[in-house]
Amino acid sequence: MWSLKRFPALWLLPALLPVALMTIYPVAYALWTSLHSVMLLFPGEPFVGLDNYKRVVSSNYFQDALRNSLVFTLLAAPLVVVIGTLIALFLQRRFFGSQVVRSIVLLPWVLPGAISAVLWIWVFHPSFGVLNGLLRDLHLIDGSIPWLTSPRYALVSVVVAHVWTQIPFAVVLLMAALSGINSETLEAAAIDCRSALKRFRYIVFPEIKAMIVVLVVYNALTAFTSYDLVYAMTGGGPGTATTLLSFQIWRESFSMYDFGSGSAVAFIVVAISAVLIIAITRALPSDLFAEE
Amino acid sequence: MQRGLHPFLTFLFASLIVLFTGGPVILSLIGSVVPDRILLDGSKGLFSEGLNFETYRYVFTGQLPDFYLAENANRAMISDAARQVPQSLLNSGVIAFSSMVLNLLIGAPAAYMFARYIFPGKKLTFMFLILSPLVPAVALVTPVYIMLQTLGLVGTQAGIILVHTAKALPFTVLILSVFFRKMPSEIFEAAVLDHCNRFQTFFRVALPLALPSIGATGLFAFMLSYSEYMFSMVLSGDAATRPVSVVMAALARNTDVSWSLLNTAIFIAIVPTLVLVIFVWRFVVEGLLSGAVKG
Numbered sequence: 001m002w003s004l005k006r007f008p009a010l011w012l013l014p015a016l017l018p019v020a021l022m023t024i025y026p027v028a029y030a031l032w033t034s035l036h037s038v039m040l041l042f043p044g045e046p047f048v049g050l051d052n053y054k055r056v057v058s059s060n061y062f063q064d065a066l067r068n069s070l071v072f073t074l075l076a077a078p079l080v081v082v083i084g085t086l087i088a089l090f091l092q093r094r095f096f097g098s099q100v101v102r103s104i105v106l107l108p109w110v111l112p113g114a115i116s117a118v119l120w121i122w123v124f125h126p127s128f129g130v131l132n133g134l135l136r137d138l139h140l141i142d143g144s145i146p147w148l149t150s151p152r153y154a155l156v157s158v159v160v161a162h163v164w165t166q167i168p169f170a171v172v173l174l175m176a177a178l179s180g181i182n183s184e185t186l187e188a189a190a191i192d193c194r195s196a197l198k199r200f201r202y203i204v205f206p207e208i209k210a211m212i213v214v215l216v217v218y219n220a221l222t223a224f225t226s227y228d229l230v231y232a233m234t235g236g237g238p239g240t241a242t243t244l245l246s247f248q249i250w251r252e253s254f255s256m257y258d259f260g261s262g263s264a265v266a267f268i269v270v271a272i273s274a275v276l277i278i279a280i281t282r283a284l285p286s287d288l289f290a291e292e
Numbered sequence: 293m294q295r296g297l298h299p300f301l302t303f304l305f306a307s308l309i310v311l312f313t314g315g316p317v318i319l320s321l322i323g324s325v326v327p328d329r330i331l332l333d334g335s336k337g338l339f340s341e342g343l344n345f346e347t348y349r350y351v352f353t354g355q356l357p358d359f360y361l362a363e364n365a366n367r368a369m370i371s372d373a374a375r376q377v378p379q380s381l382l383n384s385g386v387i388a389f390s391s392m393v394l395n396l397l398i399g400a401p402a403a404y405m406f407a408r409y410i411f412p413g414k415k416l417t418f419m420f421l422i423l424s425p426l427v428p429a430v431a432l433v434t435p436v437y438i439m440l441q442t443l444g445l446v447g448t449q450a451g452i453i454l455v456h457t458a459k460a461l462p463f464t465v466l467i468l469s470v471f472f473r474k475m476p477s478e479i480f481e482a483a484v485l486d487h488c489n490r491f492q493t494f495f496r497v498a499l500p501l502a503l504p505s506i507g508a509t510g511l512f513a514f515m516l517s518y519s520e521y522m523f524s525m526v527l528s529g530d531a532a533t534r535p536v537s538v539v540m541a542a543l544a545r546n547t548d549v550s551w552s553l554l555n556t557a558i559f560i561a562i563v564p565t566l567v568l569v570i571f572v573w574r575f576v577v578e579g580l581l582s583g584a585v586k587g
Contacts, residue, residue: 001409019424022432026435095306105309106570113521114544115540176576249428277422
């Protein structure tokens with residue numbers, strides 16, 4: 001690590017400027033909106049202070065949406081990273097057909113989100129769905145399970161679909177990180193340590209930890225702030241079983257035309273995601289954020 | 293790493309992975325060559341009726357499928373949007389490729405600085421980059437639209453490219469700096485001893501060594517742009533300039549559209565992208581596994 005006396009503007013500004021352009025004004029605008037009463041149907045935009053926030057927090061959907069969002073994130077983000085790591089470790093070895101499997105893993109990636117939703121609706125479809133058909137053929141169930149319309153299974157079903165869409169990204173980056181490990185280290189470890197689990201714990205994991213932290217942060221953020229897949233699959237139902245907090249930003253703004261409340265939900269989401277990110281980086285300390 | 297797993301276990305795991313990641317897509321392939329009336333009729337088998345490529349013919353030539361011309365056919369089963377798929381793929385390709393190139397061009401130097409140097413303002417700028425994607429996109433659609441309108445970029449591909457580049461950049465920088473950090477510092481010390489300045493070290497030593505990782509990161513930036521929906525929808529103009537995510541969403545939300553036509557559109561949309569992604573990914577994997585970045 002070398003020290004510089006001056007800020008290396010030539011290296012950093014090209015990257016910082018577009019991000020600043022797309023962040024500072026829009027975020028300031030959204031923050032301003034959240035403190036004013038901005039409704040399409042009423043003229044004027046009077047300052048209302050924290051009224052929007054109060055209304056949102058005391059609204060009837062807030063508790064359910066917050067709980068669903070947290071459960072969704074706490075299930076989806078670790079699942080993506082754990083399954084992604086397992087697949088990456090597995091695909092690292094060569095076997096007959098490994099090239100084909102490595103390519104098929106990328107499939108969920110090339111499907112636009114709206115399409116993933118349609119495909120999974122058909123997997124979970126109560127009468128024509130493949131999942132129920134398969135379970136029926138295996139004689140595990142008699143009738144059909146309404147995966148997306150029963151409060152018990154709906155959230156789990158959308159988590160499965162969401163995890164599916166995010167797997168390729170995790171696999172790609174973890175395989176890249178895995179192959180960055182010095183091969184001599186691995187060979188030495190293979191001689192010294194017979195247990196594959198221990199080898200992973202003490203040799204492999206520390207090497208890919210930084211990437212895993214990046215992936216957990218990215219996936220927690222994606223799970224907590226995106227809603228399009230869930231919305232396309234269940235519309236937030238049945239009842240409020242799959243209503244996510246991030247979906248309420250859209251609903252308040254573009255369905256109720258109450259842009260003030262919509263922005264207020266957005267900043268509640270920002271605050272919680274910030275807490276999530278800090279918690280993740282604390283729980284999994286890595287040299288990524290260290291100054292050295 | 294080569295030993296350990298029994299061949300049967302290898303086969304089992306491989307099948308599970310293929311079934312999970314590829315399963316829904318295989319369903320869609322079957323759906324694209326089988327007319328709806330057979331698909332939804334349990335008594336008719338998939339293979340007894342033979343394959344049907346009429347929906348493919350429709351997308352490319354505009355000649356209507358036979359089932360549509362039948363007496364009692366639902367007129368809404370066929371949507372013009374399906375015919376926009378090939379053009380929209382091209383649009384998406386241009387947008388995603390530009391976003392990827394921009395991301396790597398301006399992201400790699402920044403990531404290199406963050407990974408290997410200490411400088412005043414480092415913590416502040418790094419935190420800014422990490423925290424900038426926190427605000428959900430839905431809340432930013434309106435102000436971004438207003439801003440791009442004043443810049444005259446609404447309805448142009450440049451506007452979408454700008455938004456997608458800025459959206460992916462924080463993650464590109466983060467991911468690349470992980471890779472740059474993992475490189476052994478001896479290499480860089482040797483470069484300095486050989487009187488390489490900062491630019492030479494970056495271009496001659498760091499970049500070539502990181503090439504496979506840069507490929508993986510480029511894939512990420514490409515796919516983020518390719519699959520982004522909300523900004524693409526708000527900022528794109530008429531049908532001729534729409535990216536594939538917008539066209540496919542329009543098709544998917546139209547519940548009247550014939551299932552086989554939708555699947556045909558899905559298939560036409562994913563094959564070119566899949567070929568491209570596999571091509572880059574294979575280069576990445578080969579580069580990585582052959583030890584290009586190993587110390």
